[in-house]
Amino acid sequence: MTSLFPLLGDSFPNIHNMHSAPSFVGCLQDIEIDQIMVIPENVSSNSSLNVKEGCIRKDWCEHHPCHNKGRCINLWLSYQCDCYRPYAGPTCAAEYIPGRFGHEESVGYAAFPIEGSDHKNETISMFVRTRKPSGLLLSLKKSTILLFQVWLEGGKLVMSSPSSRKVFGKQTVNDGNFYLISLKMEPNKTELFQSSQNLGYISTPILTIQSGDIIYIGGLPDVQETNVSGGYFKGCIQDLRLSNQPLEFFPITPSLDSVIGKPTFINIAPGCAGDNLCKSNPCWNGGVCYSVWDDFTCTCPPNTAGKACEKVEWCELSPCPHEARCQLVHQGYECLANAVFSGRSSAIFYRSNGKIRRDLTHITFSFRTRDSNVMLLYAEKEPEFISISIQNTKLLLQLQSGNSFYTLSLSSARAVNDGKWHQVTFKMTEPLSQSSRWCIDLDEAKDSTTSAVATGNLNFLRDETDIYLADKAFDHLDGLRGCMSTVDIGGIHLSYFDPADGYTKKPQEEQFLKVSANTVVTGCMELDACLSSPCMHGGKCEDDYAYYHCTCAEGWTGSHCEINIDECASNPCAHGNCSDRTASYVCLCESGYMGARCEEDIDDCLGHLCANGATCLDGINSYSCLCAGNFTGRYCRRIRLPSTVCGNQNRNLTCYNYGNCTELQGHLECLCLPGFTGQR
Numbered sequence: 001m002t003s004l005f006p007l008l009g010d011s012f013p014n015i016h017n018m019h020s021a022p023s024f025v026g027c028l029q030d031i032e033i034d035q036i037m038v039i040p041e042n043v044s045s046n047s048s049l050n051v052k053e054g055c056i057r058k059d060w061c062e063h064h065p066c067h068n069k070g071r072c073i074n075l076w077l078s079y080q081c082d083c084y085r086p087y088a089g090p091t092c093a094a095e096y097i098p099g100r101f102g103h104e105e106s107v108g109y110a111a112f113p114i115e116g117s118d119h120k121n122e123t124i125s126m127f128v129r130t131r132k133p134s135g136l137l138l139s140l141k142k143s144t145i146l147l148f149q150v151w152l153e154g155g156k157l158v159m160s161s162p163s164s165r166k167v168f169g170k171q172t173v174n175d176g177n178f179y180l181i182s183l184k185m186e187p188n189k190t191e192l193f194q195s196s197q198n199l200g201y202i203s204t205p206i207l208t209i210q211s212g213d214i215i216y217i218g219g220l221p222d223v224q225e226t227n228v229s230g231g232y233f234k235g236c237i238q239d240l241r242l243s244n245q246p247l248e249f250f251p252i253t254p255s256l257d258s259v260i261g262k263p264t265f266i267n268i269a270p271g272c273a274g275d276n277l278c279k280s281n282p283c284w285n286g287g288v289c290y291s292v293w294d295d296f297t298c299t300c301p302p303n304t305a306g307k308a309c310e311k312v313e314w315c316e317l318s319p320c321p322h323e324a325r326c327q328l329v330h331q332g333y334e335c336l337a338n339a340v341f342s343g344r345s346s347a348i349f350y351r352s353n354g355k356i357r358r359d360l361t362h363i364t365f366s367f368r369t370r371d372s373n374v375m376l377l378y379a380e381k382e383p384e385f386i387s388i389s390i391q392n393t394k395l396l397l398q399l400q401s402g403n404s405f406y407t408l409s410l411s412s413a414r415a416v417n418d419g420k421w422h423q424v425t426f427k428m429t430e431p432l433s434q435s436s437r438w439c440i441d442l443d444e445a446k447d448s449t450t451s452a453v454a455t456g457n458l459n460f461l462r463d464e465t466d467i468y469l470a471d472k473a474f475d476h477l478d479g480l481r482g483c484m485s486t487v488d489i490g491g492i493h494l495s496y497f498d499p500a501d502g503y504t505k506k507p508q509e510e511q512f513l514k515v516s517a518n519t520v521v522t523g524c525m526e527l528d529a530c531l532s533s534p535c536m537h538g539g540k541c542e543d544d545y546a547y548y549h550c551t552c553a554e555g556w557t558g559s560h561c562e563i564n565i566d567e568c569a570s571n572p573c574a575h576g577n578c579s580d581r582t583a584s585y586v587c588l589c590e591s592g593y594m595g596a597r598c599e600e601d602i603d604d605c606l607g608h609l610c611a612n613g614a615t616c617l618d619g620i621n622s623y624s625c626l627c628a629g630n631f632t633g634r635y636c637r638r639i640r641l642p643s644t645v646c647g648n649q650n651r652n653l654t655c656y657n658y659g660n661c662t663e664l665q666g667h668l669e670c671l672c673l674p675g676f677t678g679q680r
């Protein structure tokens with residue numbers, strides 16, 4: 001024999017038809033058979049198949065034939081794709097078809113019976129996508145005996161077997177994304193993985209999956225048994241595998257020599273379409289719904305919030321009159337204000353809108369008054385009634401309600417008519433009971449008393465019962481002079497604003513409506529304004545609830561008595577300059593005048609200097625002398641008429657009016673002209 005190849009040719013004429021073992025692929029060099037070198041030249045063409053000279057290797061992966069990021073493995077004659085899950089097929093272009101469980105509120109599950117010999121050290125793995133926080137994922141059963149199972153609880157994975165503790169996942173997986181979950185069964189334990197993260201293990205006896213065992217996915221045939229472990233799964237499961245064997249819901253790969261018998265599928269849909277949750281119009285308040293997988297989102301209008309736009313920021317719509325304070329209440333808002341009542345005929349009354357369903361077990365409000373006997377709130381539906389009043393300066397609740405024969409009477413210990421604000425709550429001590437004791441809570445429990453007897457709640461106010469505020473309407477007493485806050489009965493308010501006031505209609509279903517048409521004066525001051533002593537200069541302050549008033553001391557005026565009255569304004573000084581003082585004035589008199597108003601002319605003749613019997617004539621700050629006889633001059637000290645004098649230095653005589661003074665024998669005598677007489 002010189003060559004093996006002819007022999008080969010003879011022995012394997014149909015080598016390409018033999019499938020039992022694959023042919024060698026690669027290069028051979030320096031082949032020596034029986035010390036004879038075998039080289040391509042001495043191998044005849046009919047004794048060889050697919051043998052080529054040289055050792056050229058083609059890069060089959062050069063053009064990236066694998067899809068979906070599959071890894072390409074270059075072989076001599078072709079390539080192989082190593083696919084990422086859940087892709088499959090020679091080029092990873094195919095994808096395992098997910099099974100949709102619980103589509104549109106259906107319930108379903110899959111059951112894969114095991115066949116063939118015992119399976120040890122197996123891994124069960126799958127992709128899971130859901131938004132539900134609970135649901136059974138996998139259950140392995142031997143006949144009716146549960147071996148172990150995996151389910152979702154609070155959005156987290158849980159694994160357990162009947163004889164083991166539970167293993168809990170750390171993160172929630174119900175966010176609508178796919179998660180790869182694996183169970184690795186080892187001889188005496190089973191480990192749970194989320195992607196590559198080991199979540200823990202349960203100890204199991206040596207676990208072999210045997211022919212006849214069943215892997216349940218998404219639920220069990222028995223509803224109650226399923227509900228114990230989170231109920232039926234809602235979501236998608238994709239690329240389920242028992243080790244490397246795909247367990248397909250909708251096969252895309254040819255079934256191999258299977259370890260799985262004929263599976264059962266109940267209500268499993270192909271693909272992973274989400275439910276259309278927008279179908280039920282879940283968005284409130286005009287929100288626009290957009291479907292996302294097994295969920296929805298709402299595009300909310302301004303002033304609304306929440307997943308379904310269910311929360312309305314009502315107060316941001318400024319729905320209240322400017323003097324009111326907006327407050328959010330259940331399903332809506334309320335406009336709160338303090339009202340001023342001025343006694344008789346200011347009473348207002350309310351009625352339920354007929355839609356109040358809640359139990360009314362408390363009543364809360366604030367008030368301020370100086371009245372010592374006055375009605376604050378009254379309602380009656382015979383024989384039931386409620387009366388809240390001030391009697392002998394104390395706050396008093398009288399209540400007869402339900403089946404009780406007693407009239408409950410509950411009074412504050414302290415006087416409440418000091419004109420200051422007081423907050424009061426009357427409430428049932430056991431609001432869930434049909435009948436209970438009531439307690440009063442005044443000024444943040446500074447005054448707290450509980451009734452001795454029990455009675456029912458205020459539910460009679462839900463029917464057609466008039467609720468009077470600030471007056472009883474049909475008695476002879478004056479109504480309240482003072483203020484009341486908005487009254488809160490069981491969380492529903494008695495608004496001072498009419499629904500017809502043109503503001504946004506209140507959306508809440510349960511309401512008390514103001515029935516009386518008279519408008520309420522709002523704007524009661526928060527505090528007694530007189531506490532800050534706003535009246536100056538001894539003015540007296542009076543608090544009128546809505547405003548305050550200063551009664552000024554004498555000499556002062558202005559709203560706060562800040563102006564000194566000008567008492568000189570009426571020019572009170574007759575002959576003088578006025579100088580203003582407090583509640584008075586001072587006159588500085590001109591010369592010659594006296595008196596408070598300078599009205600008095602001073603008698604300047606007192607101590608006058610008029611001589612010779614002259615008469616003093618009073619003037620202004622002066623006087624004149626009216627001379628007698630023949631005197632003249634300012635003070636009448638000079639003789640007024642022509643005269644002659646006779647005699648000597650020691651003894652002389654003056655004769656007036658041209659009388660002739662004569663001396664006869666030492667006797668001096670005046671000889672008068674005709675018409676004059678007298679000695680001189």
Ligand SMILES: [Ca+2]
Nearest residue numbers: 565567581583
């Ligand atoms: Ca003055």
Ligand SMILES: [Ca+2]
Nearest residue numbers: 602604619621
């Ligand atoms: Ca005078």
